[in-house]
Structure formats: C-alpha cells, structure tokens
Amino acid sequence: MKTAARSVPLREIAHGRTGDKGDRSNISVIAYDADHYRILVAQVTEERVAQLFAYRRPTAVKRYLLPKLAAMNFVIDGVLDGGVNGSLNLDAHGKSLAFLLLGLEITMDVPEEKK
Amino acid sequence: MTPLSIGCAAGFSGDRVDAAGPVVNTLAKREGARVLMFEVLAERTLALAQLARRSHPDAGYEPQLDSIVSPILAKCLEHRIAIVSNFGAANPRGAARRVAAIARSQGLRAPRIAIVTGDDLSAPAYRNLLARELGSALDGIELVSANAYLGAEPIAKAIAAGAQVVVAGRVADPSLAVGPAMAHYGIAPDDWDRLGRATMAGHLLECGAQVTGGYFADPGMKDVPGLHDVGFPIAEIAEDGSCVIGKADDTGGLVTEQTVKEQLLYEVHDPAAYLTPDVTADIGGAEVRALGRDRVALTGVRGHARPGRLKVTVCHEGGWIGEGEISYAGPGAEARARLAAEVVRRRLEGLPLRIDLIGVLSDVRLRVSMSHAVKEQAERVGREVLALYTCGPAGGGGVRTSVRARLETLSCFVPREAVHAGFEWLDAR
Numbered sequence: 416m417k418t419a420a421r422s423v424p425l426r427e428i429a430h431g432r433t434g435d436k437g438d439r440s441n442i443s444v445i446a447y448d449a450d451h452y453r454i455l456v457a458q459v460t461e462e463r464v465a466q467l468f469a470y471r472r473p474t475a476v477k478r479y480l481l482p483k484l485a486a487m488n489f490v491i492d493g494v495l496d497g498g499v500n501g502s503l504n505l506d507a508h509g510k511s512l513a514f515l516l517l518g519l520e521i522t523m524d525v526p527e528e529k530k
Numbered sequence: 531m532t533p534l535s536i537g538c539a540a541g542f543s544g545d546r547v548d549a550a551g552p553v554v555n556t557l558a559k560r561e562g563a564r565v566l567m568f569e570v571l572a573e574r575t576l577a578l579a580q581l582a583r584r585s586h587p588d589a590g591y592e593p594q595l596d597s598i599v600s601p602i603l604a605k606c607l608e609h610r611i612a613i614v615s616n617f618g619a620a621n622p623r624g625a626a627r628r629v630a631a632i633a634r635s636q637g638l639r640a641p642r643i644a645i646v647t648g649d650d651l652s653a654p655a656y657r658n659l660l661a662r663e664l665g666s667a668l669d670g671i672e673l674v675s676a677n678a679y680l681g682a683e684p685i686a687k688a689i690a691a692g693a694q695v696v697v698a699g700r701v702a703d704p705s706l707a708v709g710p711a712m713a714h715y716g717i718a719p720d721d722w723d724r725l726g727r728a729t730m731a732g733h734l735l736e737c738g739a740q741v742t743g744g745y746f747a748d749p750g751m752k753d754v755p756g757l758h759d760v761g762f763p764i765a766e767i768a769e770d771g772s773c774v775i776g777k778a779d780d781t782g783g784l785v786t787e788q789t790v791k792e793q794l795l796y797e798v799h800d801p802a803a804y805l806t807p808d809v810t811a812d813i814g815g816a817e818v819r820a821l822g823r824d825r826v827a828l829t830g831v832r833g834h835a836r837p838g839r840l841k842v843t844v845c846h847e848g849g850w851i852g853e854g855e856i857s858y859a860g861p862g863a864e865a866r867a868r869l870a871a872e873v874v875r876r877r878l879e880g881l882p883l884r885i886d887l888i889g890v891l892s893d894v895r896l897r898v899s900m901s902h903a904v905k906e907q908a909e910r911v912g913r914e915v916l917a918l919y920t921c922g923p924a925g926g927g928g929v930r931t932s933v934r935a936r937l938e939t940l941s942c943f944v945p946r947e948a949v950h951a952g953f954e955w956l957d958a959r
Contacts, residue, residue: 430752430788432745434797437573437941443795445788479801483817483830484791490799498939503851503884503899 418524426517429455433513437498440509442516445486451523452485458521464489467519468512471496489516532562534714536707536731537764537778540568540598540615541738543575547597549738549762552778554602556764558609559779565710566606568598568615569703569736576700577845577937579619580652580675590621591628600632607633607641612689614706618697620675622646626697626956644688646698648951651676651842651944660844663942671846674937678840678944680951681807683719685709688953696953700843702806704732711767725809726833727771730816733804734775734793734828738762741775741793742824743783756782774827785824794818794828803834807841810834839943848938852908853899854915857928866923867894873922874898874914881907901936909933 428451431443444459446452465476474493481488495509496502537557539550550566557564570592583590592598595617606613618625626643633641651660652675660676661668677700685705688696690713698706711717711728719725734741742763743754754760761781765773775785794813798804804811812832819827854874858866864887871885878900886897898915902908912931919926 426748426751430748430792432792432796434795436797436799437939439799441795441797441799443792443798445791445795447788481795481801481814481816483815484794486791486795488795488798488801503901505886505888505897 417527419527420522421525422520422522424517425459425519425521428521428523429517431513431517433510435495435508435510438493438495440491440494440512442489442491442513443486444489444516445484449485452482454521454523455487456480459487459519463519464491464516467516468494531715531769534563534565534711534767535560535764536565536567536710536735536767537762538567538569538735538738539762540570541736541740542572543570543592543594545570545738547594548601550598550602552781553762553764554605554611556779557611558605563710563714564609564611566602566611566613567706567735568613568617569706569738571616571619571700573843573939574845574937576619576677576843577675577939579621580845583620588624591619591625592617595625595628596632599629600636603629603632604636604638607638607694612694612696612710614685614689614696614710616698616701616706618645618699620650620699622697622699623956626695629695629697630956641694642692643695643697643956644691644693644953645956646680646684646688646696646701646951646953648684648949649677649680649698649700651678651949659944659948660842660942663842663944664844664940667940674845674847676842676844678842678949679807680840680949681705681836682708682712684951684953686712689713702808703736704729704806705808707732707735707765707767708808711771715769717771719808720835722809722833722835724771724833726811727773727831728767729804729806729809729811729833730794730813730828730831731765731767731771731773734773734790735763735765737793737796739783740796741789742777742785743789746789746792752788754782754784758782772827772829772831774821774825776825785826787818787820787826790818790826790828805837807836809836837943838946840946840949842942842944844940844942845937846940848936849901849903850905850908850933851899851901851936852911852931852933853897854912854929854931855895855897856915856918856926857893857895858923858925859893860925863894864890866925867896869923870896870918870926871898873918874911877914878910881910883911905933
C-alpha cells in the first residue's frame with residue numbers, strides 16, 4: 416500500500432491525563448495502538464514538551480518510557496505557579512495541560528487514500 | 531484462600547454522595563472478604579478541616595460524612611463489608627463518634643469502630659521535629675496543620691482485630707486498600723512485591739471513577755456510555771497482590787485498558803519508584819490486559835524496600851486572594867475588556883495583578899486576581915472590577931467578586947520512629 420507523510424495532532428494516536436503534586440505536573444501520553452509507540456518516542460521529546468510549555472517557565476522536563484504500556488510519562492517541574500493552594504491560575508491544578516500536549520503536531524505515514 | 535474485593539466510592543471530598551449504593555449492592559453479592567473504601571483527603575482538605583475544628587471542636591471531619599455513610603451503613607454491617615476511610619480528616623475520633631451515632635439512629639447494633647492515630651503533628655511537641663526538617667521556612671508562620679502520611683499497618687491491625695469501620699485521618703491514599711489486603715492475606719510489612727502490587731491496586735482505586743470512565747471522555751475519540759451515572763470501581767485483589775479492576779453492576783462508565791493506563795500513571799513521577807509509607811512500588815514492567823467487558827488485569831508490578839522517612843505536609847496561612855470578573859459582548863468586546871483591564875491596572879498601580887481574558891471568540895470575560903498578605907488589599911481587586919459598572923468601558927456586565935484565605939503547603943520527611951502510628955477503639959475511653 417502506498418503511504419504518504421502527513422502532519423496530525425498527537426490526539427489522533429494517543430491519549431493522556433495530567434496529575435499534580437505541589438508545583439510539579441505529570442502528563443501521561445499513551446498510544447492507542449502499540450505500533451504507534453515508536454512514533455511517540457521519536458517525536459514527543461523532552462525538548463518539544465519544554466518548548467510547548469515554555470510560557471509557563473518549567474524548570475525541568477523529564478520523560479520516562481513505559482514500553483509495555485506503549486506509554487510515556489512526562490514530569491514537568493515549576494509549571495503550576497507554586498502549586499494548587501496559592502496559584503492564581505484559573506485551572507490551579509493544571510489539569511487541562513494534557514490536552515495542550517495532545518495538540519502537538521506529529522508527522523506519520525498514512526495510506527494514500529486516507530490523505 | 532477466599533478472594534478479596536475492595537470497592538471505592540469516593541475519590542475526593544466533594545465526590546458524588548450517591549456513588550456508594552451500587553458499589554455496596556455489587557459487593558453484597560460477592561464471595562469472600564469485602565471492603566468499601568472512601569478517599570476524601572487532598573493536600574489542602576486537611577488544612578480546611580483543621581480550621582473547621584478550631585472554630586468548633588466537634589467538627590473537622592469530612593463535612594459530607596452523614597450523606598456518605600447513612601445510606602449504606604446498614605447494608606455494609608449486614609453483609610460484613612468493612613468500611614475503611616480517611617474521612618476522619620482533622621478529627622477521626624469525632625468522625626467515629628458520628629458513625630456510631632448514625633448506627634444508633636438507624637437502630638443498628640453498635641459497630642466495632644477503629645480510629646487510626648498518630649498522623650497529626652500539629653501539637654507544640656512536634657514543633658522542634660518540623661523545625662529540624664524545614665529550617666527557616668517555619669519561622670514566623672501561623673501553622674494550620676501538620677500531618678504525616680501514615681501507611682497501611684494500623685489499618686491492617688484494626689481489621690485483623692475485627693474492626694467493621696476504620697476511621698483514619700492522613701494516611702497515604704493507596705494504604706486504604708493495602709491495609710485490608712495485608713490483613714486478609716497476612717502480607718508481611720516487608721513483603722515488597724506483594725505490597726507493591728496491592729499499592730498499585732489502591733492507586734487505581736483511590737480516585738474513584740477516574741479508573742471507570744470518569745475524567746476520561748473526549749467525544750469522538752474516547753466515548754463513555756452513561757457518564758451521568760458512572761459506576762465506581764471494585765478491585766479483586768489476589769493473594770500475590772495483583773488485581774483485576776471492575777466496577778459496580780448496572781452503572782454507566784467503562785473499564786478498559788485505556789482507562790486503567792491513564793489512572794495507573796496519574797500523579798506518578800518516576801514509574802520505577804512510586805513512593806508510599808508502605809513500599810517503593812515499581813510499575814516499570816507493569817502490564818494491563820482486558821479480560822472481558824469492564825474487567826482489566828494489572829500484572830508485572832514489583833516492589834522495593836519502603837522509604838526510611840515519612841512525608842509530612844504542613845499547611846500555614848498565606849494571605850489572601852482577591853478576584854473580580856466582568857463580561858463584555860458583541861462588537862469591540864475584546865477592546866473594551868482590554869480597556870477595563872487597563873483601568874483596573876492604573877487604579878491598582880504597583881500591586882501584583884494577574885489579568886486573564888477568557889473566551890475571546892465569543893463573550894469576553896475579564897478576570898483580575900491578586901494574592902496579597904493583607905486582606906484589605908486583596909479586596910481592592912473586587913472593588914475596582916465592581917466599579918467598572920459605572921466607571922469603566924461600555925457594556926460591562928455580570929460582575930462577580932471574591933476574597934478567600936490562601937493556604938500554603940510545605941513538605942518534609944521525618945524519621946519513621948518520630949511518628950507513633952497505631953489504632954484505638956472508639957469505646958476505649
């Protein structure tokens with residue numbers, strides 16, 4: 416089958432959830448299809464995630480890999496305005512951050528006819 | 531060995547109070563040991579409970595306790611379903627007394643109620659201990675609460691001794707499930723692999739519906755049937771600590787590999803070292819597999835030695851937060867909202883305001899907020915936004931303002947020996 420490279424939002428091949436502890440956020444990124452896990456590993460990097468959340472001035476971004484779950488876990492420090500208790504953010508827990516990450520554009524081969 | 535089923539009917543203070551009914555109905559039909567757990571304490575919930583207790587000595591436990599317990603207490607006692615919860619918050623003895631009173635008012639035989647003790651470190655006797663760990667951060671602050679995260683052992687001992695209700699304050703959330711597993715299977719406090727597995731079962735349960743389709747739906751991508759009636763989870767925990775997650779019968783929601791994976795990684799940092807007072811759980815090699823409809827197995831979890839120190843969360847007063855909001859609509863809405871923001875900024879020159887414009891594609895809502903040590907200063911934000919009615923740009927409406935006390939948290943770790951965890955019976959004095 417002929418394929419062509421296409422740019423798609425991460426949300427089309429992965430799902431995830433945000434958690435928070437103090438001023439630290441964690442965001443899981445989980446492939447729907449285990450075959451897509453390698454795309455996540457190659458393209459959803461610490462650098463890109465740090466860039467995505469640069470406006471929140473993270474102090475560190477660390478990625479953990481969980482191949483048996485076809486998942487990754489990002490731990491992002493210093494993005495919650497000090498943490499839920501004192502934050503002036505409307506979403507003080509930063510619970511909506513996972514969906515910002517799922518908006519990241521990734522490039523993948525898709526069958527021509529689906530283009 | 532008979533099986534162990536643990537249902538969870540609350541994932542935070544403020545969760546649905548009608549969640550427990552279907553969980554209890556389902557547990558009542560099960561063989562083996564059965565436990566109903568309610569997890570209701572977040573980081574700041576306990577500080578709010580301490581403040582409540584200060585203004586009324588009988589208060590300080592979960593405010594919804596009556597609504598949570600009354601509908602299901604009789605059935606739990608009748609079917610020998612133990613109730614385990616941290617709904618004691620800042621006053622576990624008060625909560626235990628209240629549960630006894632509910633039983634009396636329903637004409638039930640008095641249940642055996644155990645109270646987990648030792649988490650509260652707010653007494654002056656612990657000030658030096660906290661000062662050693664927190665240093666100057668503790669200087670001159672008004673301490674609201676200080677609680678150590680206790681582990682599963684007091685809960686396990688209480689259940690093994692015949693408790694029908696176990697009331698705790700601050701314990702690590704997963705320990706609410708680990709305690710019953712230790713008691714039922716006789717798991718030793720240094721059997722790390724089994725403790726690690728039971729801990730992750732507790733972790734999957736501790737947020738209630740977050741593992742059964744709650745907090746998961748994304749229309750078109752992740753659809754959830756009957757979200758309005760989402761069922762709460764029930765874990766079957768095996769002798770080796772591994773678990774199968776399911777949910778209450780005849781409810782909405784769903785349990786899939788996806789819902790379980792999202793919750794498995796929720797609030798996890800290093801997957802190889804999920805720290806609790808009981809164990810260092812390791813999900814680096816964990817696997818999740820659907821066994822059938824709404825039944826998902828978690829396997830491959832390991833455990834390593836527990837941390838030598840216990841985490842303590844300290845809450846103290848941190849000034850005030852003032853807020854004001856106002857709406858603008860139609861042509862030029864954004865420009866008028868920006869002008870309004872400028873007016874407030876000029877009026878409150880020098881104060882550290884945060885300005886948000888919300889919903890720029892439709893109505894524009896201006897939100898101004900500020901954190902300040904002095905309440906009167908924080909109140910100025912709301913007053914200036916309110917004054918925009920007559921003094922600001924055209925067409926502003928729907929002002930809402932608020933001022934609320936701010937609580938700050940600090941964390942530290944204290945030696946295990948400094949904390950005296952245990953349990954006592956309600957009628958012990």
